[in-house]
Amino acid sequence: MNHTFRILEFNLILEKLMEFAHTEAAKERISQLTPCLKEGEVKKSLRDTTEARTIIDRMGLPPAVSMAGLQEIISTAEQGGCLSAEELERTGGMLTAVKRYKEFLNRCKYLELGLPYYEQDLDPLEGLAREIYESVRNGKVEDSASKYLRNIRQDVARLEEKLRTKAEAILRGNKKYFSDSYVTIRNGRLCLPVKKDYKTWVPGSVIDQSSTGSTLFIEPAAIAELNGELELLRIEEENETRRILYRLTASVEDNLQVLEEDKRLLEKLDFLFAKGSLSASMAGIEPGINTDRIIKIVNGRHPFMAQETVVPLEFELGTEGRGIVITGPNTGGKTVAIKTVGLFALMAQCGLHVPCGKADLCMNSQVLCDIGDGQNITENLSTFSAHITNVMKILHAAGPESLVILDELGSGTDPGEGMGIAIAILEELRNSGCLFLATTHYPEVKTYAKETEGITNARMAFDKETLKPLYRLEIGEAGESCALSIAKRLGMPDSMIRKARRYAYGEEEGLLAEGTDSLKEKTVVKKTGGPVIEKQKKTAGNKNIMEQKFVIGDSVLVYPDEKKGIVCRPVNEKGLLQVQMPDKKIWINQKRVKLLVAAGELYPEDYDFSIIFDTVENRKARHKMEKGYQKDLEIRMD
Known part of the structure; x- marks a missing residue:
């Protein structure tokens, strides 16, 4: 299926969908999204997308909810650990977001949709959120978390001020002893920057020294006792802070079930609104879903083509047959058309809207594709070999509930054999009962599709006057490559066009049908200057002894198709002979x-x-003429 996703660019649809999701769980769900095979679930998923799209159109996007690290927070609380102030603050922020989300869904209830009623299962745990908000802010425990903590921090602040005042007094009284005019903190202790030479003049403990060793950071004995008291207060502050964090963690643990349900529901809503946002971004609609093997698309647009310039796709399959063979010029839009149909099928079964005016899409057990140049250098496979390898896998897997899409059927090999292979593949697909789309250039395949029940011809429209493809699919009509029309518009002489048509289709209007003058007509092509080959002078012995002489009745092989025929007119002065083909x-x-x-x-x-060669009418006329003159009687020569 991943191969099909890549070929039809469904993986790019999932990447775009992921851009609209905010939670990691929703993004993970999107990355694993595959077509659902249960009709009821597909229809429900599409309805959810439709409701999300309606809410976005009428009420705007819901408030974003960040749940980064929430699963780790839940795991820590479950295992009896202690949550940090930052983790508790994230938990409170998530609960605040749940409250805003719940209020948003409540406002959407007037739309009379089912999705807003998910708010009934959202619990913002306002008591827990308030407790966290009052106790933790900016990544630390607030003074208001407990009266005891407030008192301790007030004592710490008073003692720090007393210490600083005393230290600064020592600093001002003996400036010559110190290298700087400020106090500093080293290893958690308040110190003075003493010059090394005056170490003995400032009694106290050396806590640290400068990188050069010229300055010693000394805790004066006069403030050592106060520093000790301050350290004890800070230990008490840390203990009280941890007690508060454990209390808040216990509150979180008591509400884990609700938190997990909120998390699960918000992730689900994030996924649904991501689908709605994708629909809005591509002007999508909810397609109908059927199991009757019918596909109908009205004004379809490939999601990655500009809406303003793309030619809408009108497509129908399954009502009058199970297969469509699309023909037409290169760059005419055949591949885009079949990719659009396949992509729509995948999107619909994943619960996604499709960009079109209207659509009714059937359920498919699998979508099987062979599109593009399959050449595989590493496995030494040519384009043709790679295509046939893929096609054989597809034929083996295809069944009555499959959708098969094949591009450039039978290409990459001898035209005669490629045509035969293309028809054989189509016959196998027809017998499998699957729905299938195929593109080709072979005229014989067009004829096969026209004469075979269950297969319909289609073509991509092409403007022969402007030499521009119209990118419009026309079902019921066979197309043509338009190579001759393009060549004529680009300056190829009529005589060459007629010869090309004769060789391509075996038609005579280019030569005999226009009389002997056309046989004498010379092709005139304006040539540019260039190198000239100096030919060796021929002698009488150089005559081509391999030149063959044919007579009426000879059995011959006609190239390049290698078809058998019988000579019915010998070689004329132009080197042409007439051959009766089947x-x-x-x-x-x-x-x-x-x-x-x-x-x-x-x-x-x-x-x-x-x-063998004459019509019954000609033979009767000859028989009468042998008996004498016959007025108004003529023999017509083909």
């Missing part, structure tokens, strides 16, 4: 024909070839 007569250069069996080995010496 379904029509064609004129072809003798160099593209190889003798298989000579006529002398196949037919008696006096065999009447008109039996």
Whole structure:
């Protein structure tokens, strides 16, 4: 399925959806999102997305909730640990956000939707939130957390002021002893910066020294006792602070079940509103879901194409057949069209809206794709080999509930064989009962689709006048590559166009149908200057002894398709001969024909070839003419 996600760019849809989520749990859920196979759950998921989108459109986005580290906080409380002031503050912030979210959903109830009633399951734990707010702020325990803590901190402040006053008095009274005019704290003790030479003049304990050793930081004996009292007060403050943190942690532990339910519900709402935001960003709508194997898309737009410029897709499959073969020029939008259908199918079964005017999409057990150049250098696989490998896996997996999408069917090999392979693949898909879309350039595949029940032709419209694709899918009509039209518009002479048409389709209007003058017409192409090859002078012995002479009745092989035929007119002065193919007569250069069996080995010496090559009408006319002149009687030659 990941291969399909990448080909249809569903992974990019998930990345975009993830941008609208705020919680890690919602993002993780999005990264694991896959098409659901339960019709009821798909429809409910789509309804939730629709309600979220309605709320966003009418009421705006809900308040963002940060739950970073909340799971670790819950785990610490469960295991009997002590939460830090920062962790408690995050918990209180989350509860405040729950309260705002609950109020937002309450305001949305007038919309008469089901989603706002999730607020009934949200509990902001206002008592716990208030207790945390009154006790912890800015990452530390507040003085107001307890009367005892307030008294201790007041005693600490008074003693610190007394210490500083006394130390500064010593500093001012003996300035020559000190390297600086300020007191400092070293290792938690209040010290004076004494010059090394005056160490003995300032009684006290050396707590630290400068990097050069020229200054000693001494705690004067006169304030040592006060420093000791201050240290004891600070120990008491730390003990009281820890007692308060344990008390608050116990309160959190008492409400863990509610906190976990709030967390779970907020993560779910975050996921739902992310889907609603994605829908709003791409102007999506809720598609209908069916199990009748029908796909209908009206004014569909690929999510990653500009809404202002994209040509809307009109698509229908499953009502009159299970397969569509799309033909048309390169860069005409065939691949975008089939990708859009496949992407819509995946999005809908994941509960996501699709960007279109209206859609009715069937449930699929799997979406199977082979799109793009599958060349694999590391495994030494050509484009054709890679395609066939993928297609065989798809044929093996496809069933009545599958959607199969194949691009450039049968490409990458000999045109004749590729056409046969393409038709064989389509026949297998038809027999499997799956829904399928395929693109191709082969005219024989178009004919197969036209004549086969359950398969419909479609084409991408193309403006032959402007040489621009119209990117509009037209179901029911076969397309063409438009290569000849493009070549003509780009300056290729008519004579070359007629020859190209004859060689491509076996049509005669380019030569014989226009009379002998067209046979004498020379192709005139304006050429630019360039290097000139100096040819060796030919002698009489250089004559091409390999040139073949054909007679009526010879069995021949016609290249490049390697189809068998019978010569019905010998080579003319232009080197062309007429060959009877299984379904029509064609004129072809003798160099593209190889003798298989000579006529002398196949037919008696006096065999009447008109039996094979003439119409019944011509044979009757000849028979009458042999008896004498026949007025108004003529023999028509094809």
